[in-house]
Amino acid sequence: xxxxxxxxxxxxxxxxxxxxxxxxxxxxxxxxxxxxxxxxxxxxxxxxxxxxxxxxxxxxxxxxxxxxxxxxxxxxxxxxxxxxxxxxxxxxxxxxxxxxxxxxxxxxxxxxxxxxxxxxxxxxxxxxxxxxxxxxxxxxxxxxxxxxxxxxxxxxxxxxxxxxxxxxxxxxxxxxxxxxxxxxxxxxxxxxxxxxxxxxxxxxxxxxxxxxxxxxxxxxxxxxx
Amino acid sequence: xxxxxxxxxxxxxxxxxxxxxxxxxxxxxxxxxxxxxxxxxxxxxxxxxxxxxxxxxxxxxxxxxxxxxxxxxxxxxxxxxxxxxxxxxxxxxxxxxxxxxxxx
Numbered sequence: 001x002x003x004x005x006x007x008x009x010x011x012x013x014x015x016x017x018x019x020x021x022x023x024x025x026x027x028x029x030x031x032x033x034x035x036x037x038x039x040x041x042x043x044x045x046x047x048x049x050x051x052x053x054x055x056x057x058x059x060x061x062x063x064x065x066x067x068x069x070x071x072x073x074x075x076x077x078x079x080x081x082x083x084x085x086x087x088x089x090x091x092x093x094x095x096x097x098x099x100x101x102x103x104x105x106x107x108x109x110x111x112x113x114x115x116x117x118x119x120x121x122x123x124x125x126x127x128x129x130x131x132x133x134x135x136x137x138x139x140x141x142x143x144x145x146x147x148x149x150x151x152x153x154x155x156x157x158x159x160x161x162x163x164x165x166x167x168x169x170x171x172x173x174x175x176x177x178x179x180x181x182x183x184x185x186x187x188x189x190x191x192x193x194x195x196x197x198x199x200x201x202x203x204x205x206x207x208x209x210x211x212x213x214x215x216x217x218x219x220x221x222x223x224x225x
Numbered sequence: 226x227x228x229x230x231x232x233x234x235x236x237x238x239x240x241x242x243x244x245x246x247x248x249x250x251x252x253x254x255x256x257x258x259x260x261x262x263x264x265x266x267x268x269x270x271x272x273x274x275x276x277x278x279x280x281x282x283x284x285x286x287x288x289x290x291x292x293x294x295x296x297x298x299x300x301x302x303x304x305x306x307x308x309x310x311x312x313x314x315x316x317x318x319x320x321x322x323x324x325x326x327x328x329x
Binding site for chain 2: 090091096098109176179180214
């Protein structure tokens with residue numbers, strides 16, 4: 001979850017998000033280098049009182065500063081395309097969870113075993129014990145290190161289901177089933193918020209995933225069926 | 226866990242016990258987690274057709290092969306996992322009333 005003054009991406013909870021973060025950091029590094037270089041040249045030129053009266057043609061430098069950006073772009077494009085195709089891979093999921101957006105709460109259905117259904121409302125703010133606008137009454141238990149298929153839909157208007165630390169976001173559209181696939185590689189609590197304007201309480205329908213061991217998950221399933 | 230005496234042997238037994246129970250637990254746990262498989266007919270994000278097609282195929286299968294034909298339950302497993310329960314209830318009501326729009 002984001003903490004106060006959080007400027008960058010949240011810590012990743014899935015291998016794909018980890019790769020996305022690495023790509024972001026790699027590209028940001030190149031961009032900062034370029035910006036610093038350009039900024040330095042600009043300032044230097046602006047503060048320089050000398051004038052070069054014979055500044056003409058310059059074929060060599062023109063070639064260099066055409067080829068060099070092309071090479072830099074290739075260095076950015078290669079990891080980008082690798083990641084693009086990696087995100088698109090088909091996965092053999094072990095668990096399917098359905099989530100339906102309502103005004104203004106999410107409901108979850110686990111139908112692989114015996115049917116488990118529950119609603120998840122935002123918890124009222126209790127200053128000592130919970131996070132304002134982020135905590136819910138019923139969390140979503142998800143087994144660790146298991147490929148999860150999440151089917152997202154809505155019952156009334158368009159909502160959007162997202163968890164930033166998993167790099168997952170998909171619209172919840174009435175009459176349509178959107179599939180996202182992810183794998184949690186560490187235990188913990190991961191937060192998200194509805195990401196498509198859906199009425200008065202759009203800001204007040206958060207999502208909270210609880211990543212637990214496979215055994216704990218199976219215990220939860222059998223105790224809730 | 227292991228007392229001061231005979232630490233090495235105790236630790237060896239303890240570690241082996243943990244590994245054995247862990248591996249059998251992991252094997253047993255993963256064996257229980259099974260869901261609708263990836264269907265190459267529906268490789269993309271929109272899985273609406275997968276849900277609808279499985280539902281329709283289940284009822285067509287039952288109509289052709291009879292109510293007791295076990296392999297039809299594959300379709301039932303798929304649509305139960307993929308389709309929202311509200312949709313399934315709605316379609317079942319429509320089937321009972323004879324107003325289901327699809328061809329069974």
